[in-house]
Amino acid sequence: MQRLVIFDLDNTLLDRQGPLTDWITSFCAQYTLDEHAQDRLLQVLRERAGPDTFKAIRSEHGLEPAPEKLWHDYSAYMARSVTCPPDVIEGLSMLRRAGWKVVVATNGGTEIQTAKVTTSGIADHVDAVCTSEEVGERKPGITIFEKAAAACGADLTLGGWMVGDGVDTDIRGGEAAGLHTIWISGSRPWPGGDKAPDHVTDDAGQAIKLLLTMAA
Ligand SMILES: [Mg+2]
Known part of the structure; x- marks a missing residue:
């Protein structure tokens, strides 16, 4: 493989x-929204x-600012607030040094996801980033997996790993x-029924350690 x-x-x-929880707390303080609104936003x-999500939020909570401004403020906050643990950054770098092609496939808008990849330092340690917006299909559709593999010079039909x-x-x-x-369980029990994934780890750092032990 x-x-x-x-x-x-x-x-x-x-x-x-x-960062999402922090953003919701400050958003609710800014627009004087109650705890129920806080739960709904989450x-x-x-x-x-x-x-579009912010059009719905604006109308549900009777907010004044244009949805474009609400979305812009949210995405700017998230783009500058997300972080990637140092052991994950180092792990991505080790994977590439060990000959792995490393690519990100994410459901989301290209602008915000690219900003997050850059701010967090991930951009310097992966071969490519694929967003559902640029591909025109979200995971679990197969197209985004095909494009992600191709973006780093690999061929999806030859197999690999999804984390x-x-x-x-x-x-x-x-x-x-x-x-x-x-x-990546985040310590949750597997909720997906009989057909389990090949491996379960608490976080990406552990998943990377596991991959590094494999003779692919
Ligand atoms: Mg996710």
Whole structure:
């Protein structure tokens, strides 16, 4: 099998949940929103966010600013706030030194996801980044996996690994794309039923250590 590893971005290589919670707290303080609104925002923004999400948020909470401004403020905050743990950055670098092709495949807008990859320092340690916006299809669709492999000079049909925290998007999607899978559990029990991923690790740092031990 070729040494190809495709990583999910949010809550896999970087922590999106921490900055998201902080952003919601300050947003609710700024617009005088109550705890119920805080819970709703967490629910709505947990999986994804885009300009349309902020149209819905603006109308649900009766906010004055244009949705474009709300989206811009949110994405600017997230882009400058996400971080990647030092052991993950070092691990990505070690994978490439060991001959792995390393690529990010992420569901999201190109502008915000690219900004996050750059701010967190990940951009310097991967061969390519693929976003669902530029590909025109979200995970678990197979196109984004194909494009991600091709973007780093690999061929998806020759196999590889998918590492991510999303059960359907990353693990089921990765399997359908013919990849071996590592699920980033964040200490959660596997919720996906009988067909388990090939491996489960708490975080991306441990997944990388595991990959480095494999003779691909
Ligand atoms: Mg994720």
